[in-house]
Amino acid sequence: MVVTASTCCTETVFDYSWIHVVSAYWNRYPNPSSTHVLTEDTIRREVRDGKLYSRRLLSKTNPVPKWGARFYNNLPVKIVEDSVLDPVKKTFTTFTRNLGMKKIMKVDEIVVYSEQKDGRTLAVRRAYISSQVFGFSRAIRAFGIERFKSNGHKASNGFNYVLRRMFPQNQLAASS
Amino acid sequence: MNSIGDDCNELKKQYDACFNNWFSERFLKGETDDSVCAPIFKVYQECVKRAMREQKIELREIETDYTTASEFDNNNSATGSGKPQGSQNKS
Numbered sequence: 001m002v003v004t005a006s007t008c009c010t011e012t013v014f015d016y017s018w019i020h021v022v023s024a025y026w027n028r029y030p031n032p033s034s035t036h037v038l039t040e041d042t043i044r045r046e047v048r049d050g051k052l053y054s055r056r057l058l059s060k061t062n063p064v065p066k067w068g069a070r071f072y073n074n075l076p077v078k079i080v081e082d083s084v085l086d087p088v089k090k091t092f093t094t095f096t097r098n099l100g101m102k103k104i105m106k107v108d109e110i111v112v113y114s115e116q117k118d119g120r121t122l123a124v125r126r127a128y129i130s131s132q133v134f135g136f137s138r139a140i141r142a143f144g145i146e147r148f149k150s151n152g153h154k155a156s157n158g159f160n161y162v163l164r165r166m167f168p169q170n171q172l173a174a175s176s
Numbered sequence: 177m178n179s180i181g182d183d184c185n186e187l188k189k190q191y192d193a194c195f196n197n198w199f200s201e202r203f204l205k206g207e208t209d210d211s212v213c214a215p216i217f218k219v220y221q222e223c224v225k226r227a228m229r230e231q232k233i234e235l236r237e238i239e240t241d242y243t244t245a246s247e248f249d250n251n252n253s254a255t256g257s258g259k260p261q262g263s264q265n266k267s
Contacts, residue, residue, distance in 0.1 A: 019204060022204075023196075023199065023200050023204070026192070026195065026196060026199065027196065029177040030177055037177070038178070039177070039178045039179055039180040040177040040178070040179075041179050041180050041184070041188065041224050042191070042192075042195070042217075042220075043221070043224060043225075043228075043238060044242075045195075045210075045217070046210070047203070047208045047209075047210050050208055052199075052203060053242050055238070055242065057180065057224075057228070057233075057238065059180060078233060080237075080238060082242045082243040084242065084244070084245075087203065087204055087206070093245060095243040095248055097243075099233070099234060099237055099238070100234070108248065110245070110248055
């Protein structure tokens with residue numbers, strides 16, 4: 001059984017302070033770019049060594065290309081998102097993974113939000129996508145990477161929309 | 177945003193409001209005591225866990241410990257083969 005994975009990185013700068021970004025994070029949904037997100041629940045949360053640990057369960061619609069329909073049903077896909085927030089170091093790291101259907105496509109994503117020197121917030125996003133479907137894994141992975149890219153744009157557009165609404169007076173100008 | 181359990185929406189709303197207030201007014205200001213939202217969180221959790229059971233969501237996969245960065249890299253680096261692609265976009 002061949003298991004292959006691909007990684008992919010994108011960096012996004014948000015024109016808001018880290019404090020504003022992490023405050024808006026919990027209120028990201030709904031937004032006009034998140035119509036695929038159906039539900040969102042916090043299922044675990046605690047403070048350990050001064051850091052906030054959270055686990056959330058999201059469900060999203062899962063549109064697939066025609067050739068993929070034989071592998072997928074179109075039921076909503078469940079996503080688990082773990083996060084660690086360190087208010088002293090000002091870092092916020094989220095880990096997401098899909099529940100179930102992992103043989104077909106397993107997507108692990110990590111996003112690290114940190115404060116830049118100019119006060120704005122940098123988000124670095126990486127994903128690992130793998131598939132065990134014999135003969136189709138390459139196509140599925142390629143599809144997964146495209147999905148990752150377009151979802152990344154959607155996610156930052158939606159997040160910026162929420163940031164502007166929550167903190168209309170606090171947008172920072174780029175320093176360069 | 178809706179909860180996965182239709183009957184948990186009201187509890188979720190109350191919990192989210194409590195959490196958001198605690199998060200910005202206390203936690204980000206250095207206070208780590210999170211007991212203020214604990215009672216509402218407990219009731220909300222009972223509701224969500226029931227909805228998850230009803231929808232046959234695998235609880236075992238959800239009750240593991242939190243993912244950490246080193247664990248994430250270890251799990252994925254063993255099979256990682258693609259080159260990272262960087263792109264900077266100002267949003």
